[in-house]
Amino acid sequence: MCLRFCGGTRIVAIVALGRRTVQRTGKVMTERGEQNPRTIRLAEWRASSPSFKTLYADGMRLVEESAEYLDGAGRAAAKGLSRAAATLYAAESMRLTTRLMQVASWMLLQRAANSGEMTREQVASEKSKVRLDTATASADAPGWTELPDAFKDLVKRSLQLQALVQHLDAEIYGQKAAEAISGSNPVNDQIRLLRTAFPSR
Numbered sequence: 001m002c003l004r005f006c007g008g009t010r011i012v013a014i015v016a017l018g019r020r021t022v023q024r025t026g027k028v029m030t031e032r033g034e035q036n037p038r039t040i041r042l043a044e045w046r047a048s049s050p051s052f053k054t055l056y057a058d059g060m061r062l063v064e065e066s067a068e069y070l071d072g073a074g075r076a077a078a079k080g081l082s083r084a085a086a087t088l089y090a091a092e093s094m095r096l097t098t099r100l101m102q103v104a105s106w107m108l109l110q111r112a113a114n115s116g117e118m119t120r121e122q123v124a125s126e127k128s129k130v131r132l133d134t135a136t137a138s139a140d141a142p143g144w145t146e147l148p149d150a151f152k153d154l155v156k157r158s159l160q161l162q163a164l165v166q167h168l169d170a171e172i173y174g175q176k177a178a179e180a181i182s183g184s185n186p187v188n189d190q191i192r193l194l195r196t197a198f199p200s201r
Helices: 007-028 037-047 050-071 071-077 085-115 120-129 151-173 175-182 186-197
Strands: none
Touching: 050 071, 050 085, 050 151, 071 085, 071 151, 085 120, 085 151, 120 151
């Protein structure tokens, strides 16, 4: 797995990994603990509604659009930036890919539940490894004004998408789930996700 910034290719690879994680998890996970039936029924209604399907389609289009930009026009535009702007671009590109990776993972889990590949209990357990709080630099950060407008637009839209998913997550699973996500360890969580996707043989 790539440990440094590697543009849109990384987004595509992570989303593919997310799909494999969902597929494998749906087959091998055992149910752990119990959840309030009312929460499960609400989750089923929210995550299978037309609004979620629209959110999923729009989110995945943004993932693809960002991947194409980072591997194409964005890579070319970054070469002409000043040192400060280039450093900021690299950092914000990493945040963008991480943000979209986490949001895509969340949506893939909800879709797996809708299709019957996973139970809502399994989704609730696995989604605790997903972070929905990736921040971004402020508009007054050195070099921000030099960043390509197309790139700043992708960052803005990814933040809006993350906010929508955060809101939906809170509605489905409650505030305690949101607090658990913000208090999790991102490194350990990603290691667990990788172990789920690629179990030892």
